[in-house]
Amino acid sequence: MKLYTAAILLLFWLGVFTVHADKGSSSSEVMRKFKCVNLSTRQLNIRNLVNYEKQQVPTDAIMFVTTGGIRICVSTNQKWVQAAIKRIDERCAAKPK
Incomplete structure (x- = not known):
């Protein structure tokens, strides 16, 4: 019974850690900057x-x-x-x- 409880607690803490780590990485993500690769030849208004x-x-x-x-x-x-x-x-x- 103790092994079963320990396994459930281990899975719970792994789940909590995974969710926490995922939220941290998305909020600290650097905003993508646009870069010019192709140049237009037309004159713009x-x-x-x-x-x-x-x-x-x-x-x-x-x-x-x-x-x-x-x-x-x-x-x-x-x-x-x-x-x-x-x-x-x-x-x-x-x-x-």
């Missing part, structure tokens, strides 16, 4: 862009975020890209805080 992020690894690129939350990566050496960055920066500076 500047009015639909709300934010951007510069990236150098794995490729030198700008990741624009549209009003719909879509992320689009483009090459930094296009003329319209610098104009779009300037426009977004101006809009962000003009927003009341």
